[in-house]
Amino acid sequence: MSERTRPRGGGPVEGQSTLEDLRRQLEGRLELLEAMLPRYRSLSDALKGRRWQRRLRERASFVEEVLARDAACLEAMERATRRAELESWPKDSPVLKTVQQVRKCREVLEARVHERLASLTVVSGAASLELELRQLEALVRTPVSFALEPGESFSQLVGYSGRTLQTLLGIAVPLVAVGLPIALLVSTLTLGLTLGLAGPLFLGLMLAVVGLVAALVGLRPGALWLTPARLVWLPSSGEPVAVRLDALPEGGVRFVRGRRGLRVEGDRSVHLPWLGWKRAARLRVWLEMLRHPKLRERSALVAEPVEWVCFPALHRREDGTWFEGQAVLSRRMLYFLPGPEAGAALLRSATGKELDSRVSLPWVLDMLRWQPESDVDVYLLRAVKASRGAAWPAGLARLSQETFLAHELHISYGREVLTGRVGWGDVAAAERILASWR
CATH class of the missing domain: 1.20.58 (Methane Monooxygenase Hydroxylase; Chain G, domain 1)
Known part of the structure; x- marks a missing residue:
């Protein structure tokens, strides 16, 4: 044999070995590659289209097999490639063709897993098939449930996004x-x-x-629900997504599209570009509140929401000066928060947080209605003290019955006076609350 045709590693030329010989020499690695090829293809095909999550669940056995044997498959491809180099196998070798097919299918699968995972949650670092497939499988293993989970006292329809x-x-x-x-x-x-x-x-x-x-x-808008523990998004197409609120990091709720939408990133990612500016700002307030562990945990103690009525009001202090603000009517107390920042003051009182966007007082109260009434009183009293407002016990405040007939409130407490007009939609609730004062 000439020096030019002699194998570099001193082994036999590949053409002189039968395929069965190569199978024995590779010690089962070729069989492993042949077995993994249809698994990679099947999982890659499952990740196509809109119903990919359901198909991935249906092929759970393939997922388990790929996770269990992917490392061995990589080792088998490396060993076969190294042996081909040492023994100068021709490029059209059946073994090398199998290796190339497996490598290409695996790369396609890795790219699709990375793409699908990035659509569900925040992905960082280099792509890794085993790690990302394991994470993806965990995220889609159980379909999102619309039933209340233990500890969830309410489910509120936030609105529609489209x-x-x-x-x-x-x-x-x-x-x-x-x-x-x-x-x-x-x-x-x-x-x-x-x-x-x-x-x-x-x-x-x-x-x-x-x-x-x-x-x-196909053009219908998606719907959005909120519970004390989850934000549940039902898109117009595809499967529902649930973001756990205890997994929301600082800065995990961001405005998009000029504050007309939100992007929520926690254990899952949800992109809501068409909420509208008011609904987006309100949902951001609610999510920031429910990021607070105490508010999530204490909501489980509430069977019925706290009833209150919020309305614009004027407050005259003892020195005769008038202040404009908002009043909160409850069964125990009447609160007055002056100025345009009443919502921000109550949010800061309940969570210690401040937001750089609008915070409406009724939005904050809407979420606090699912807290124990004694907790809400503490938050309101704290906000009143910080804003130099007023808080009057229900038993000591005096209501003028004549003015309430016109849905206007005129309430006095010593030499102080509060006046305001209750909205038509809140008249029945105000009547119930005031009836409890007597």
């Missing part, structure tokens, strides 16, 4: 689905009877209606 056109179309779908076929039936039969083509015309128009309704359904 473009204005999507929202309008979502409302219009039932009307179109019911009204349009009836109108078409009448007009088609009238025209068809005249022309003798009633059947074909009606069939064609009904097919068009079905296609239109199907298209409109």
Whole structure:
């Protein structure tokens, strides 16, 4: 044998060995690669399309097998490649072809796992198939439940997220689905009877209606729920997502699209670009409140929400000066918080946090209604003291019955006076609260 054709490692030329010889020499590694190739392909295919989470759950055995044997598969590819280099195997060797196919399928799977994981949560560092597939499998293992979990005292519909056109179309779908076929039936039969083509015309128009309704359904907006422990997002397409509030880090709730939407990043990621500025600001306040461990834990003690009424009011102090602000009417107390920052003062009292966006007092109270009433009193008294407001015990405050008949409140406490007008939607609640004062 010439020096030029002699293998560098001194072993036999690959062409002189049969495939069975190579199988024995690789000691089961080729069989491992052949077994893993369809697993990689199957998982990669499962991650395509909109229902990828369900397909991934259905192929749980393949996930377990890939996680258990991926490291051995990498070692097998490395060993086969090194042996091919040492023994100068030709590039069209069946073994090398198998190695190349497995490597390519694994790279595709690794990229898709990374992409899907990044769509669900924050991903940092270099891609790692084993680590990221394990994390992805854990995230999608159990579908999101809409039932209240132990310790969750309420579930509140936050609203819908979608473009204005999507929202309008979502409302219009039932009307179109019911009204349009009836109108078409009448007009088609009238025209068809005249022309003798009633059947074909009606069939064609009904097919068009079905296609239109199907298209409109795909444009419906997504819905958003909040519990003391989770933010649950039901998108217009795809599976629901639940972000655990105890996993929200500092800065995990951010405005997007000029404060018209939110991005929430915790154990899962949710992008809500079309909430609208008011709904986005309100949800940010609620999420920042429920990031506070005490507020989450204490909500489990509440069976019924605390009833209160918030309304704009004027407060006259003993020295005769008037202050504009907001009043909070409860069964135990009447509170007055002066100035435009009443919501921020109460948020700071309950959580110690300040936000750089609007904080409306009713928004903060909406979430505090699911706290023990004694806790809410403490937060309000703390906010009153910090803002130099007023707090009057219900048993000592005097209500003018004549003014309340016009939904206006005139309440006195010694030489101090508070006046304000209750909104029409809060009149019944105000009547119940004031009845408990007597």
